[in-house]
Amino acid sequence: MLEGFLKALLLENISAVAVEGFRQAGYEVEAHKTALDERELVEKIKPVSLLGVRSKTRVTAAVLQAAPKLVAVGAFCIGVDKIDQKTASERGIAVFNDPHSNSRSVAELVMGEIIMLLRRTFQASSEMHRGVWNKSAAGAHEVRGLTLGIVGYGKIGSQLSDLAEAMGMRVVFYDTSHVLARGNARPVTFRELLEISDVVTLHVDGKKENQDLFGDQEFRAMKDGACFLNLSRGFVVDHEALAAHLKTGKLSGAAIDVFPKEPESGAGFESALRTLPNVILTPHVGGSTEEAQANIGSFVSAKLLDYVRTGDSLLSVNLPQCHLEYEEGSYRLMHIHQNVPGILRAINDILADREINIERQALNTRGTLGYAIYDINRACDEELMAQLKAVPHTIVVRAKGC
Structure with a gap:
């Protein structure tokens, strides 16, 4: 359930604008001025749901595999080459960056x-x-x-x-x-x-x-x-x-x-x-102005928070681009899965068997991944979540308002 994802780890002196944005959204924020090496990051990543990095930190397969609660990684810069996007995709972890602000x-x-x-x-x-x-x-x-x-x-x-x-x-x-x-x-x-x-x-x-x-x-x-x-x-x-x-x-x-x-x-x-x-x-300072870093901090933190809140993956560099207009108070399900036939039918059958109506839905695919967002007419429970997670080829199931 999304309400449990409350820790953000920010590395490499990410803008105070982002720190404040996460805190206002109810997150516990741990911020570091420098990068962490793989060993240090593996030690810290376990309780983290949102990770913010810049151009120095390597987010390796070992780091991602040690992060059971990680929902998304934000690159507060343009480049994402230090992030293992293949492993992130396999684990249903969204990766966002900011290609514009600096x-x-x-x-x-x-x-x-x-x-x-x-x-x-x-x-x-x-x-x-x-x-x-x-x-x-x-x-x-x-x-x-x-x-x-x-x-x-x-x-x-x-x-x-x-x-x-x-x-x-x-x-x-x-x-x-x-x-x-x-x-x-x-x-x-x-x-x-x-x-x-x-x-x-x-x-x-x-x-x-x-x-x-x-x-x-x-x-x-x-x-x-x-x-x-x-x-x-x-x-x-x-x-x-x-x-x-x-x-x-x-x-x-x-x-x-x-x-x-x-x-x-x-x-x-x-x-x-x-x-x-x-x-x-110059020491890699092309985008290092106070204006650029504040804009990047605002943009990437907003994308991460919106993804957690609504499931909106627009501008993600690794997940299928999926958007469904969110209405406050909606009961929302988000399902990331392998892109194979029969997934939506299995989900729809589970919801129908429980007499849950689908009010809105969206689907998109990208390579080997599929991503579906559902708004349903009533709250889900642990049993429903367990059923959805048990659907073959499921990678991640999340819920909002349930």
Whole structure:
């Protein structure tokens, strides 16, 4: 029964907006500023019904298998690659993320770094801190009239497109999906983008096929003196190859916010790029603004609470998308099952035998999973729940108002 799910575990300094939202909904909240490793998480997960993480925590099969009360996992970020979605699906655990709320913050940082790279601002600042006054226009450029190549034209890439065009840049983009261009931006092939862009910026997702997307061959194909930025995923760029092309002058500068291996906050950091003066390095802070984190905290916590309360799985990254308008006081059943014939008939027969009327229902499937939501005309009891759980191929049965 849903009323017993009252503990939320939040890791990695998730916004106070989310903490307060869970508390107002009646949850006991345990919040940590850092990630937990697998052993620590296994020890803490047993009484938890809602788990919130960001980009560091690995929610492994072992963690999920040690979580008998876990209903849903919220990734308070875009990426969900650290969450074992296969095991979560097999156990009927919903996974939600927020693909939108930090896109403006990332786009603004990229635009700012493009300007800083083209004006050599960080190098000039470093010299000033060393007591060197070196006023020069050599190598400094306006963004107006230059070509920006965006690899990955999703929420972040398209917002960046608007900002860059407003600054007078010509925008071209490459995306594996057919997407609508914003403003005067135009789609081009990957090769053409590399050859004509004065600045190339990556905004791709965490799919395995994006691993090592940029290496020696791609950097060689870029325009001489171009700038390169990556604020997407660390594993998509060969940093050794990037460093080599920065040292030879093939590329004039780079800005990197994500890395193949990222240490804990405050720990030591090593990279082939660390000592290069023409590289802006930031510790994965593209989406780390107070505004973005508050928006993410509000969005993901609301999705988790709504899923527990109504069963609404819209925007879940792993479960079938299922929605049934909820009326307060309704008696609601939620049934996650393997996607095989006969499940609904078995459920309907059980309800009919008990003279329970189905007032509304919704069903959707996704791969091997099926998800059905029922509103019925009277409260269910433990015997009914036991019968529904005993239906072959059932994964999870939950109830609201019963």
